[in-house]
Amino acid sequence: MSAKSLFEKVWDEHVVVAETPDTPAVLYIDLHLTHEVTTPEAFNVLKSRGLKVRRPDLTLATLDHSTPTVPVRSLADLDVVAEPSAAAQIRVMIENCREAGIKLLGFDSDQRGIVHVIGPELGATQPGKTIVCGDSHTSTHGAFGALAFGIGTTEVGHVLATQCLLQRKPKTLAIDVAGRLPKGVTAKDIILAIIGRIGVGGGTGHVVEYRGESIAALDMEQRMTICNMSIEAGARAGMIAPDDVTIEYLAGRPMAPQGAAWDAAVKRWRGLPSDPGARFDKQVELRADSLAPMITFGTNPGMVVAIDAPVPQSSDASFRKSLAYMGVEAGKPMLGRPVDVVFIGSCTNSRLSDLRAAAAIFRGRKVPSTVRALVVPGSQSVKQQAEAEGLHEIFIAAGAQWREAGCSMCLGMNGDTVGRGEYCVSTSNRNFEGRQGIGARTVLASPLTAAASAVAGRIADPRDCISG
Amino acid sequence: MEKITRFSSCTVVIPTTDIDTDQIVPARFLTTTTRKGLGKALFADWRYDNAGNPRADFPLNSPGAAGCQILVAGHNFGCGSSREHAPWALLDYGIRAVISTGIADIFRSNSLKNGLVPVIIDTDTHRGLLGTPGAEIEVDIDACQITLPGGRQVAFPLDGFSRYCLMNGVDQLGYLLQQSEAISRFEENRPWKP
Numbered sequence A: 001m002s003a004k005s006l007f008e009k010v011w012d013e014h015v016v017v018a019e020t021p022d023t024p025a026v027l028y029i030d031l032h033l034t035h036e037v038t039t040p041e042a043f044n045v046l047k048s049r050g051l052k053v054r055r056p057d058l059t060l061a062t063l064d065h066s067t068p069t070v071p072v073r074s075l076a077d078l079d080v081v082a083e084p085s086a087a088a089q090i091r092v093m094i095e096n097c098r099e100a101g102i103k104l105l106g107f108d109s110d111q112r113g114i115v116h117v118i119g120p121e122l123g124a125t126q127p128g129k130t131i132v133c134g135d136s137h138t139s140t141h142g143a144f145g146a147l148a149f150g151i152g153t154t155e156v157g158h159v160l161a162t163q164c165l166l167q168r169k170p171k172t173l174a175i176d177v178a179g180r181l182p183k184g185v186t187a188k189d190i191i192l193a194i195i196g197r198i199g200v201g202g203g204t205g206h207v208v209e210y211r212g213e214s215i216a217a218l219d220m221e222q223r224m225t226i227c228n229m230s231i232e233a234g235a236r237a238g239m240i241a242p243d244d245v246t247i248e249y250l251a252g253r254p255m256a257p258q259g260a261a262w263d264a265a266v267k268r269w270r271g272l273p274s275d276p277g278a279r280f281d282k283q284v285e286l287r288a289d290s291l292a293p294m295i296t297f298g299t300n301p302g303m304v305v306a307i308d309a310p311v312p313q314s315s316d317a318s319f320r321k322s323l324a325y326m327g328v329e330a331g332k333p334m335l336g337r338p339v340d341v342v343f344i345g346s347c348t349n350s351r352l353s354d355l356r357a358a359a360a361i362f363r364g365r366k367v368p369s370t371v372r373a374l375v376v377p378g379s380q381s382v383k384q385q386a387e388a389e390g391l392h393e394i395f396i397a398a399g400a401q402w403r404e405a406g407c408s409m410c411l412g413m414n415g416d417t418v419g420r421g422e423y424c425v426s427t428s429n430r431n432f433e434g435r436q437g438i439g440a441r442t443v444l445a446s447p448l449t450a451a452a453s454a455v456a457g458r459i460a461d462p463r464d465c466i467s468g
Numbered sequence B: 001m002e003k004i005t006r007f008s009s010c011t012v013v014i015p016t017t018d019i020d021t022d023q024i025v026p027a028r029f030l031t032t033t034t035r036k037g038l039g040k041a042l043f044a045d046w047r048y049d050n051a052g053n054p055r056a057d058f059p060l061n062s063p064g065a066a067g068c069q070i071l072v073a074g075h076n077f078g079c080g081s082s083r084e085h086a087p088w089a090l091l092d093y094g095i096r097a098v099i100s101t102g103i104a105d106i107f108r109s110n111s112l113k114n115g116l117v118p119v120i121i122d123t124d125t126h127r128g129l130l131g132t133p134g135a136e137i138e139v140d141i142d143a144c145q146i147t148l149p150g151g152r153q154v155a156f157p158l159d160g161f162s163r164y165c166l167m168n169g170v171d172q173l174g175y176l177l178q179q180s181e182a183i184s185r186f187e188e189n190r191p192w193k194p
């Protein structure tokens, strides 16, 4: 048998009908995650054709995208705090899940949260699974050695009806990251540097495997941050080989296998890492030990520089249009620019370790009155854990707002938005024009950089706030 | 889905590179529960000014663009989110094909499932098309090629299955449903269960 990569092993195990020159493969899906925005039309199609959900037990639903981040205890509350169309969408989701027998973590669940935070947290995300969701950041789950990718609404319907998808086998790209991260530099900075290197279309058609000393040294939450942004390089998915860190993270989680099934699963997971000599279609290498905190200056995540480096020059029309939108000048660094809003949250950086990192900087400091700072935990259980540690008190004492779980300002669908022309340092994943609100200017950074900028009132280097 | 073999139309050109799905249809329009009527949200933040009036400098608003069904866009069109609302908005507006040197994976897959033809061409041909808005182009699904105004033909990649589905108006769910026996067998025989 020839040497296989992690991706090939997972792919091969899920082929129901093999690919031919004329037809794509039929690929089996082990876990289907859903949220309120991309499913209604899929259910409409099923209903209009008289079809049933084939495996409701393999679909898990939550409310996150258009969901308010102020407390909602009942559907009556929802009508008060949400836009009518958002409230209607949430009701449709609740009704569709009820009819189909799909487990929904709704307002009555303390496990509700951003779809890519709850899957891992509950242990539903596991090595070797195929995982899809009508959301491009499904790539997050690849941190466990799962093959996880975003799909459109038509494909959500395919999975609901058949638990399968029609897929052509993607190509593979290995990204090796060597060296240990310096202090104040995080997984977010690694992935921003990677996207800066290969570009926002650099991964198109490929599944990435992140490897190397720096990746192996990351905890699961940091690995999720890396895989989360694979899509920002255009990649179909991002994966990291499962190891002791992965297995330890999953042990005892509510939806992880237990007892003998756990032992069998661990044995299977141990066999998943790429074989020595596995071939990749492309390979990229990067060093982590020379990285600085990274910051975006433009309107896509590939427009990124080290925090103290000048914004590059270019005569390209799209590049110039982007700088004009951002009100940023080439030749000058982002460091020191005043900020209006700071958002700490999103499926990229809203887990407990992200909140702890931010709190370490907020502790004993104040957010100036010119800055609106919002801290939004990724799930209700992250919220509870943070509160048990007293992190919320640190945020509130610093003058930041502490919210309920949801996507919030990552895409500004639930009422949490950034104003026209305002600068927002955000720990989310997309700095597209208008992503956080019409005319909003988003600057992507790590939770450390975001927190340091919040207390400084301007874009700040977190290395200056960290002692030791 | 409607059957498509070939069609001709003038082009509208938006030369910006890396046009993401948040531009094609901004998130605030996604609180809908149907695919219909999204044409008015297409490129909303580029198409209208702060007061909601059409911006004269945006290509879709130019007099020559009226009725054009082919969009020529900068490299890496459709990157970003998986929202199928993006191809729905383009189709609802009247666009039937998008031509670029690069089209993002999920957007491409979503487009093919809705009868919007993603056409990827070489840089030189692309440069020519970017420079000639309004050019009359034929998109031929059968031959997997476009015909330029001077008669030159340029091939574009389209896998056999997608081509078949477009030409016969077949939706892929029907094909998948035919595999249900194989799916049941797979579920029974696999060595571990999710």
Ligand code: SF4
Residues within 6 Å of the ligand: A064, A065, A114, A115, A116, A135, A137, A346, A347, A348, A406, A407, A410, A411, A428, A429
């Ligand atoms: S947090 Fe942002 S990127 Fe993540 S799922 Fe929500 S909207 Fe998408």
